[in-house]
Amino acid sequence: MTSTTAPTRQARLALTPNNSPAGLLDGAWWPCSRDLATELPPLVEALRDRFGRVTRITANPAPWSDPLHKVPVGGYAVHVGWFTDQAPDTMILLSYSLGRCDLLVIPPESEPASAARLMAAASAPGNVHTTGILMSREDAVGRRLLETRVGEDAWETEGGASGQPLPPPHPVAGARMIHLPQGMRR
Secondary structure, three states: OOOOOOOOOOOOEEEOOOOOOOOOOOEEEOOOOOOHHHHHHHHHHHHHHHHOOEEEEEEOOOOOOOOOOEEEEOOEEEEEEEOOOOOOOEEEEEEOOOEEEEEEEOOOOOOHHHHHHHHHHHOOOOOOOOHHHHHHHHHHHHHHHHHHHHHHHHHHHHOOOOOOOOOOOOOOOOOOOOOOOHHHOO
8 A cells, every 4th residue: 555645845934044143033934825734834844953843833813714723743733822912924933942933924925026025034134123014114115116117107108207206215124224423434
């Protein structure tokens, strides 16, 4: 008799480097669906080497399709605590050996470019931004990109520029900005 097992999907995950300064987040996770029973096992396996055996998670139930209280992962169960006061785009994973891992959870339906920007920002060493700030900044970037596309379409269809200048882009999330005295500027 042969055993057929479903292929294991690899988690779409970006983590801060091991030796980087601590920040508010340990990285970002971009699940493929809102089914926690399907999405959690690859995430837990991807985190095992760095954070040890994840035994509990906390999350907001709003983004997930089925609020399970236990998810089977590799022969054991990960206990799930649902907290409506926790940010919907945050997941906290707890391990006996190395403590906790705080992740930005990127909505599965996000555009790849948007998810890439969020993953880079959340996994930047020393990131000091909450998941809410990162998500609202990404929403603003998405609106600016849409306005740029609409402006480019107006240029092509009307024979000129749209007349609305775009605001300057925000610095990359996590980048350090140091104020230099007037005499120190180049």
